Amino acid sequence: MGILEVKGVNKRFGGLQALGDVNLSVRENTVHAIIGPNGAGKSTLLNCLVGKLIPDSGSVMFDGQSVLGRKPHEINQMGISRVFQTPEIFADLSVLENVMIPCFARRDGAFRLHAYETVRKEADIREQAEAMLADVNMLDKRNMIASSLSRGDKRRLEMAMCLVQSPKLLLLDEPTAGMARADTNNTIDLLKEIKAKRDITMCIIEHDMHVVFSLAERITVLAQGTPLVEETPENIKGHPKVREAYLGEAQV
Amino acid sequence: MLGLERKDTLLMFAVAFITLLAPIILNPFPAGSALAQFNAGYPDLMQRFVIFGIFAIGFNILFGLTGYLSFGHAAFLGIGSYSAVWMFKLLSMNVIPAILLSIIMAGLFALVIGFVSLRRSGIYFSILTLAFAQMSYNLAYSVLTPVTNGETGLQLTLSDPRILDGASSGGLPVTSLFGAEMRDTTTLYVGPWTWDFSVGYYFCALLMLIAFYLSVRIFRSPFGMMLRAVKSNQQRMNYTGLNSRPYTLAAFVISGMYAGLAGGLLAAMDPLAGADRMQWTASGEVVLMTILGGAGTLIGPVLGAGFIKYFENIFSKINDGILHQWFAFMPDGLENFMVTVIHPFIGKGWHLTLGIMFMLVVIFLPGGLVEGAQRTGRLFRRRDRNADHVESDAARQRAAAE
Numbered sequence A: 001m002g003i004l005e006v007k008g009v010n011k012r013f014g015g016l017q018a019l020g021d022v023n024l025s026v027r028e029n030t031v032h033a034i035i036g037p038n039g040a041g042k043s044t045l046l047n048c049l050v051g052k053l054i055p056d057s058g059s060v061m062f063d064g065q066s067v068l069g070r071k072p073h074e075i076n077q078m079g080i081s082r083v084f085q086t087p088e089i090f091a092d093l094s095v096l097e098n099v100m101i102p103c104f105a106r107r108d109g110a111f112r113l114h115a116y117e118t119v120r121k122e123a124d125i126r127e128q129a130e131a132m133l134a135d136v137n138m139l140d141k142r143n144m145i146a147s148s149l150s151r152g153d154k155r156r157l158e159m160a161m162c163l164v165q166s167p168k169l170l171l172l173d174e175p176t177a178g179m180a181r182a183d184t185n186n187t188i189d190l191l192k193e194i195k196a197k198r199d200i201t202m203c204i205i206e207h208d209m210h211v212v213f214s215l216a217e218r219i220t221v222l223a224q225g226t227p228l229v230e231e232t233p234e235n236i237k238g239h240p241k242v243r244e245a246y247l248g249e250a251q252v
Numbered sequence B: 001m002l003g004l005e006r007k008d009t010l011l012m013f014a015v016a017f018i019t020l021l022a023p024i025i026l027n028p029f030p031a032g033s034a035l036a037q038f039n040a041g042y043p044d045l046m047q048r049f050v051i052f053g054i055f056a057i058g059f060n061i062l063f064g065l066t067g068y069l070s071f072g073h074a075a076f077l078g079i080g081s082y083s084a085v086w087m088f089k090l091l092s093m094n095v096i097p098a099i100l101l102s103i104i105m106a107g108l109f110a111l112v113i114g115f116v117s118l119r120r121s122g123i124y125f126s127i128l129t130l131a132f133a134q135m136s137y138n139l140a141y142s143v144l145t146p147v148t149n150g151e152t153g154l155q156l157t158l159s160d161p162r163i164l165d166g167a168s169s170g171g172l173p174v175t176s177l178f179g180a181e182m183r184d185t186t187t188l189y190v191g192p193w194t195w196d197f198s199v200g201y202y203f204c205a206l207l208m209l210i211a212f213y214l215s216v217r218i219f220r221s222p223f224g225m226m227l228r229a230v231k232s233n234q235q236r237m238n239y240t241g242l243n244s245r246p247y248t249l250a251a252f253v254i255s256g257m258y259a260g261l262a263g264g265l266l267a268a269m270d271p272l273a274g275a276d277r278m279q280w281t282a283s284g285e286v287v288l289m290t291i292l293g294g295a296g297t298l299i300g301p302v303l304g305a306g307f308i309k310y311f312e313n314i315f316s317k318i319n320d321g322i323l324h325q326w327f328a329f330m331p332d333g334l335e336n337f338m339v340t341v342i343h344p345f346i347g348k349g350w351h352l353t354l355g356i357m358f359m360l361v362v363i364f365l366p367g368g369l370v371e372g373a374q375r376t377g378r379l380f381r382r383r384d385r386n387a388d389h390v391e392s393d394a395a396r397q398r399a400a401a402e
């Protein structure tokens, strides 16, 4: 039994079958990559996991509990954090505040009327957020407004916001897209480091094979909404079905 | 101090200083002088400054922090007024229970209206709140006449029970704070100046300072940070494990309670309540105040409220006769011409002046009057630093020109 069990998930958008009978099992404390051509339904699958979309049929179990029908904040409180394909950050807030908010969410839950307390006096939360920013090499940017960051920095900020929550399952949707090579390597190192430090399961969608082969222990190939193969990185290179999925269109 | 940062403490003291000395500060022109009509230091107007200041401070907690633009906050103002007058009729002329009921009733209504309206965001939220406010207005105007006394408005009568006060002798009783009558005014004559210190004003001013202090606390609290998160990216907030709904609802209820307090104070200063206090124009006014002063800033809403109330009361009183006096030094033709040109902007035309000012502010100072003040401040600071350079440059240029 994996920590995440997706069984028979279907999702249609009008006439388009975005997900067709998807089965996926992610084992605890592993890094599981999902790869596949554009439009394969990778992001749609993640949307079904975090409560953004509700599948037409099938089940999604996390840690022995169903996530279907739960609100996004409830699913996050269960221990799932997600980095989006286009960075979702609090653009008008400072970098530090961006990281403090998830810390508050972890400590105080989905809602608390802490209207008479003072942010400045929350030394614990601040230290936690600053330590996380130091981990992603962004401590010097903590007072910048998040909207003024570069695209790569926005991604790293979003990753910091997710990591600081110490999620059980971290979902990463193309975390290195738009990053310079050096930043991509830093991100790989960061994720490896986090992985070594604590128990965490990661599910990563990536087009950059360098990232995939550096991190993943299992790889699922998704094409046209259906998983084709699930294999270890060694066995996936040169797998005929994978070549077909990526090159199929070209051959036709 | 007071659990605030240094900067906020300074602001708090500045506001307190100005509010407490307002009767002097707002009366800069000697009584009887030609400019005396620009004096705003009379109790009735000063009370309105601080009461609408409270209204706008509360509105800003919702609009300035979460970005949810309510177009129905006057409903809570009206509910506050009706509640207070009922308290004056049934219980006592003491303003404390009246105001408490105003805050509670407005809070309850805000809970219900907010619960429904906050299911939508953006323009749909605004429309829903507007619909609720218009509904309240119409109910108060006609259907609920037994409670609101319809068109005439709710007033005190001699036959009201007033359980705690006992039978009153003679005319209608007046509102008071444990015996201190709200209308009590001490007038100080200093040289040509007259300054009015009224109990009512200081009572309202004190409540405004408390309201302001609480809003500063909210702005600096984790709760305030969450409200800004709602405005910035509600989606990210939800995927971060925070339920944005109760946060926005709490902000809505708090701002509704501020409005209730303001409505209660209006009734405490003048114990009558009419449906027109709930009309959409009144809801729109608080939006204007907040945006004019600077939405999302601490002091902006108070400035905006003061500004609009000043215009409403001072500009509307300037008439053609006064204009003729001002331009009397000019040749007759020119005098008449000037009066004709300025005429549309004064008296009943004060809305026109306000509208133009509002447009100018929104276009050139999107951050409102506060942004204007900040820019001027920065300009001066820079000029100080560069003063030597500028002057020496100027001197060199002059020398070159000669």
Ligand SMILES: Nc1ncnc2c1ncn2[C@@H]1O[C@H](COP(=O)(O)OP(=O)(O)OP(=O)(O)O)[C@@H](O)[C@H]1O
Pocket (backbone or CB within 6 Å): A013, A016, A018, A036, A037, A038, A039, A040, A041, A042, A043, A044, A045, A085
């Ligand atoms: N909300 C939606 N409504 C309609 N169609 C959608 C929606 N979301 C996704 N789709 C469609 O579903 C298909 C799968 O999209 P998805 O975003 O999951 O692909 P992806 O594998 O993440 O691709 P990429 O690598 O480009 O991110 C696409 O054809 C897309 O147009």
Ligand SMILES: [Mg+2]
Pocket (backbone or CB within 6 Å): A042, A043, A044, A085, A173
């Ligand atoms: Mg995608």
